[in-house]
Amino acid sequence: MERAEREKTQLITNQPYDESLEVNDSEEVASVYTPTPRQTVSRKSRRQLCAMANNSSDEYEEDSKPKKKETQPAGEQGLSENEDEEEEEEEEDDDDDDDDSDETESDEDEGEPGSAPEGAYDPADYDHLPVTAEIKELFQYITRYTPQTIELDHKLKPFIPDFIPAVGDIDAFLKVPRPDGKQDNLGLLVLDEPCTKQSDPTVLSLWLSENSKQHNVTEVKVKSLENPEKNPKAIENWIESISELHRSKPPATVHYTRSMPDIDTLMQEWPPEFEELLGKVSLPTADVNCDLGEYIDIICGILDIPVYKSRIHSLHVLFTLYSEFKNSQHFKALAEGQKSDTLSVPRSGTGDPETLTFD
Amino acid sequence: MILSRVKPAVGGEAPTSEKKKKNKGKKTPRVEDYLNQRDYLGSITLLEFQRSAGEREEDADLWLGYCAFHLGDYRKAMEEYKALTERSGCPADVWVYLACTLFFLGFYKEAEEAALKAPKSQLQNRLLFHLAHKFNDEKKLMGFHQNLEDVTEDQLSLASIHYMRSHYQEAIDIYKRILLQNRDFLALNVYVALCYYKLDYYDVSQEVLAVYLQSIPDSTIALNLKACNHFRLYNGKAAEAELKNLIDISSSSFEFAKELIRHNLVVFRGGEGALQVLPPLIDVISEARLNLVIYYLRQDDVQEAYNLIKDLEPTTPQEYILKGVVNAALGQEVGSRDHLKIAQQFFQLVGGSASECDTIPGRQCMASCFFLLRQFEDVLIYLNSVKSYFYNEDTFNFNYAQAKAAVGNYREAEEVFLLIQSEKIKNDYVYLSWLARCYIMNKKARLAWELYLKMETSAESFSLLQLIANDCYKMGQFYYSAKAFDILERLDQNPEYWEGKRGACVGIFQLILAGREPRETLREVLPLLRNTGNPQVEYIIRALKKWAKDNRVSL
16 A cells, blocks of 8 residues: 555656646545555556546646547547546556556557558558559549548446345344343353244243143233245144143043943944944934934934933043044054944044033 | 353254253243243243233343343333333443343434443443444544453454454454453354455355354354355355255244345345345345345346435445446446446445455456446456456456457457347447447458348447448448448438448459459449449449450449
């Protein structure tokens, strides 16, 4: 940086228009950022950087050099005027380093559309043609027209950067300490961030009231889920945690008000005749023309479950029986063969009932 | 409340095991257990349950504030602390806690007011230090800087300021020094990795980060950084996969850094959903505005991009680059010299800076700067140095070919122009005219003529004709020059066109005599000449006919 600065100063002292450069200072933002020399880019370009930095002012005008004018095509306007100006200025800087400037000059001349490019038409190439005087005269029409130099616009298609990901800032240790004054080491041993597995407040509340037997205290907030179809994971997690909650509860006990046969008795085989009949006719389905109450009575009758005043108790026995069959390894194997014949309730998994008390 | 020593959750142990254990043991859960897991939702739920159950723990409100704060729910924390400050007998330190929450909520003025009500403490000084940075108050910043002590927290806070001011090396120095004394401060590895990421050392960042992820494989901040490294090192797909992993392991109640993740998903998917996700994140995540600008630029909506960025005071190289790009695009679109000047200065600033001069964007900036200054030799120096990264990139090739053509290297310019795929560029007059010039300079005038034939009649096709007529003339390719002048003359009775056509027709004749053009071409010359009602025509035609007769060429 220092070197560049010094070099810049040196450049200026060699300029014929020192004063006008000084006016420049307010706009000279760029010069501060003049890069330190680096290996990858040639010296020439760095020198030009300094030049550019010096010439960032509009007011800084200079007599254009005649030799530059020659190569510069006429009729430029707008942007190209700017170019004209800048290039002249740059050349001014070049002067204190003759070798380099010559090099630049020749480079640019080559590219200048005004000068004859390689392979351009040269009437001298055709002087040798053996033609009549009349045709020679005709040939003069060729050089009588001087082709215009057409200036073409340039268009910089800016390099649009890639999208920029965000990584966030670094912990600034602007954090509240533990109320008990102990070290929490957050931001030191671990990042101060919550862990990815956070308890579900609803589930945890249910847990807490379950454990403390204080059912009355909390109104459990159940959150609703937006776009559930897009978030099957959340639903699964919810079902999983609720069923875990239920599993953890003590098994349900029902106090029957009237005596009920025990399940083992009910699981005994039917008489052979009845079994035989079942091979021919199936058990009455729910399509039987009767209401639900009557249907329950029929099924309970078939299964030897007594029905008293309320059917609830009988139904409980019925489902207990079903659950017992369903969980029995023996009958499971048996049922594999003749699924359709058994009383199949299309429900997967009976939820463990809450503890019920009836009066 | 009995509190065991805080031991962070490290490695292996699945976070759910705590719940299971509690489940089996049926012990009353303790807040401390949740804090150890950094399960702040759990601890908050428990604290609130206890509160509603009437079990008033000591400092329950302070604990709630603490948990909400570390959960990142600064609003809830703020409400807790605010309620506390309104109570009589509130500890004075609560003011600085309140100030911290206000700081993270972006209420900087209010944060300062609250912080000043608290007694002097290291935390208060750190907060005021960062507030001074937010207010750009250098004098205050220096004051609070001097009050910083040689304790870990203060030093880390200082490092964080270095990071925000883009002084990454200084930050790394602090972290490395502290790490040397405290090898178990694993989190510092992530901070170092963040610095290396910002320094574009993505593989180094990845290495340092791995140290932390080995112990804490489910860290949100670390996994997000890993995804960002993947984005830079590989591509958006690889990055998205990494982020998806993070989303999958997070529970649905997890809200921390959700905005960051949504933002980065847009980035990794190449801008998909930008208009839905980014606008509300502007001024929350600093990159969101820049990305929206990039999105608009890619949609060619330069005006919208400009509106978004015009009031932004650039501080980072990315911001300077983007402002430069928008100004360059707009300046060229509306023909404003002021915008182009700004663009050129910003490009030069970035490209010339010590940190960016050797990066690809830095080189692109320098090239853009010289392009706007029309110094194409220099444009080429910079573009050549990065061209291996941009093979087949239309934008790069368009600029590169123009620069090559501008310095007279028409052969390579033509090759590069022809690599461009984008239809939009290929229909751009700048492309067409420069390619035509390259063709002519490379003695392929016929191809230039075909470019003209494919164009709709317009001011641009007229300009292209002039280019073909004159450039071909210059290059002695008189046949297409004559054809072009002929049409020009028919469109506009400018005597100059006649002179051009006359010269070109005679030129064809000369080429025939020199054996460089088939004699039959003469047949096409006569009608071209006859299209003009100038008396000179007859004289020329007579001469040509005479020669044809002498040389037995049938006309």
